[in-house]
């Protein structure tokens with residue numbers, strides 16, 4: 127039994143179908159990368175696991191329990207959290223207040239404010255500053271820290287590297303081992319396919335709402351991924 131399993135998931139926005147029978151699964155301590163071109167349905171898939179976004183049908187099980195149709199608060203309480211694309215921090219709140227929002231939304235566990243400050247010392251230094259006064263990379267750290275403070279069993283990260291310099295992206299990815307060591311599972315949406323292949327234990331490539339390729343990175347050649355992205359002519 128997977129920690130999280132998605133079976134035959136479909137998603138609609140009004141009449142527009144965004145996902146067509148997607149299957150996906152992840153276990154504790156794993157990193158599942160979801161890749162695919164713009165509009166492929168990556169964010170829709172992640173938000174469906176959170177009980178948000180499009181109208182969905184099919185089956186999603188978390189630790190053996192069906193969760194499709196549960197309200198987002200119930201799913202968060204079970205232990206699924208997301209670092210949304212674009213960070214979505216509360217502009218009028220300080221760094222510390224933003225982090226504490228995670229604490230009140232989630233479960234108790236190893237990720238406390240002190241622990242997040244250990245992981246990101248710069249946030250401790252700037253804890254009383256408004257979140258929006260921080261650099262993009264530091265704001266991303268707040269977004270990750272806030273999600274960690276809900277003590278999820280699965281953390282969904284939607285394009286963590288968007289708009290960040292390569293060095294900052296390195297810093298953020300360098301945190302993964304510490305997060306995984308706590309037994310958490312990570313689902314990452316990543317534009318940089320090379321980076322995704324490096325950190326992931328499984329890769330799912332979506333294209334126009336369908337899984338076109340799925341497997342362990344070692345079994346997927348760059349050629350096959352390029353083909354999945356660009357069609358057989360590539």
Ligand SMILES: Nc1ncnc2c1ncn2[C@@H]1O[C@H](COP(=O)(O)OP(=O)(O)OP(=O)(O)O)[C@@H](O)[C@H]1O
Nearest residue numbers: 139142143144162163164165166167168169170171
């Ligand atoms: N709120 C919405 N209302 C209507 N259509 C939407 C909505 N959100 C997404 N879509 C459509 O659903 C499809 C999948 O979008 P989604 O955002 O899941 O793709 P994505 O793979 O995350 O793309 P990107 O790489 O650009 O973030 C696209 O055709 C998109 O236009």
Ligand SMILES: [Mg+2]
Nearest residue numbers: 168169170211
């Ligand atoms: Mg997206």
